[in-house]
Amino acid sequence: MDFEPSDEPVALKILIAGGFGVGKTTLVGAISEIRPLRTEEVLSDRGIGIDDVEGVEGKTTTTVAMDFGRITIREGLVVYLFGTPGQERFWFMWDELSYGALGAVVLADTRRLTDCFPSIDYFEQRGTPFIVAVNCFDGADRYDAEDVRSALDLDPDVPVLLCDVRRRASAKTVLITLVEHSLKVLTASQSSS
Amino acid sequence: MTRWMDEEAGPVVRPYALIGGRTRSSGDALDLVALVTATGAAPSGGFVPGPEQERILTLVTGATSVADVASELDLPLGVVRVLLGDLQDHGLISIGRASASERILKEVINGLRAL
Ligand SMILES: Nc1nc2c(ncn2[C@@H]2O[C@H](COP(=O)(O)OP(=O)(O)OP(=O)(O)O)[C@@H](O)[C@H]2O)c(=O)[nH]1
Numbered sequence: 515m516d517f518e519p520s521d522e523p524v525a526l527k528i529l530i531a532g533g534f535g536v537g538k539t540t541l542v543g544a545i546s547e548i549r550p551l552r553t554e555e556v557l558s559d560r561g562i563g564i565d566d567v568e569g570v571e572g573k574t575t576t577t578v579a580m581d582f583g584r585i586t587i588r589e590g591l592v593v594y595l596f597g598t599p600g601q602e603r604f605w606f607m608w609d610e611l612s613y614g615a616l617g618a619v620v621l622a623d624t625r626r627l628t629d630c631f632p633s634i635d636y637f638e639q640r641g642t643p644f645i646v647a648v649n650c651f652d653g654a655d656r657y658d659a660e661d662v663r664s665a666l667d668l669d670p671d672v673p674v675l676l677c678d679v680r681r682r683a684s685a686k687t688v689l690i691t692l693v694e695h696s697l698k699v700l701t702a703s704q705s706s707s
Numbered sequence: 708m709t710r711w712m713d714e715e716a717g718p719v720v721r722p723y724a725l726i727g728g729r730t731r732s733s734g735d736a737l738d739l740v741a742l743v744t745a746t747g748a749a750p751s752g753g754f755v756p757g758p759e760q761e762r763i764l765t766l767v768t769g770a771t772s773v774a775d776v777a778s779e780l781d782l783p784l785g786v787v788r789v790l791l792g793d794l795q796d797h798g799l800i801s802i803g804r805a806s807a808s809e810r811i812l813k814e815v816i817n818g819l820r821a822l
Pocket residue numbers: 533534535536537538539540541599600601649650651652677678679680
């Protein structure tokens with residue numbers, strides 16, 4: 515096991531993924547202080563006429579605001595939450611977001627369950643530990659977690675839970691479930707190697 | 708910094724003015740939660756940190772994540788990466804990333820419960 519002095523600062527990254535409008539921003543805001551964070555997308559040839567900076571050959575960027583939250587566990591131990599952009603044009607950001615991530619919460623809406631398929635496929639392929647949290651919108655039919663699991667064809671060891679991302683207590687349970695799952699995955703990988 | 712509005716995509720900025728039009732540097736691979744710490748070394752080899760880089764050096768006297776640097780300076784991540792890459796190349800900051808151990812994860816779980 516690596517030597518780890520107790521005062522070495524540690525920063526952990528958790529991703530909040532899921533389809534458009536499923537409650538990613540709401541979840542980050544319910545459990546952490548949302549902070550401004552921008553990244554940029556290079557627009558190739560789209561910004562004709564608006565970019566005339568010398569030496570920058572027609573390159574413009576569009577800034578993309580990201581959901582970014584911070585939870586300080588103690589001094590020197592901070593958990594960062596990043597909402598992954600829902601729109602497909604931002605897929606390029608996923609690789610860097612998921613690199614080294616502790617795990618991911620995939621939010622699902624039972625009225626549009628298939629919206630979370632791309633996220634699930636992605637994290638399965640990357641080997642990123644993830645859980646599925648079903649955000650229970652008012653007026654949506656209630657399903658139990660096992661129905662969702664079979665509809666999404668999830669492995670039996672992937673935790674599935676119902677939540678209301680507007681409520682802090684519920685958002686907290688979601689994150690704890692994820693970190694417990696990540697811990698299990700980490701322990702299993704250490705004992706098998 | 709010049710701003711436009713692109714109604715479809717939001718504000719368009721030209722942050723490259725800050726970094727001499729470059730879009731690539733050794734800061735490219737910096738993870739969002741990599742921790743940046745000033746080394747305290749004096750600039751050498753003719754390198755003069757720009758105003759944003761001076762702000763970064765002041766901010767990172769204690770370990771600070773790349774995402775926090777971008778957020779505090781209110782600059783896009785790509786620009787911050789280039790600025791950090793230069794500082795690292797000149798030995799003014801060190802960048803580290805500790806990985807999570809079982810002990811740390813248990814601490815996180817307990818910390819979240821206590822929130
Ligand atoms: N009734 C109800 N409304 C919710 C819930 N969660 C989110 N909303 C609302 O649904 C809308 C979308 O939520 P967001 O948190 O913005 O969703 P998002 O996933 O960040 O959306 P994009 O970033 O656009 O993909 C907002 O108006 C929320 O207030 C919920 O659990 N119940």
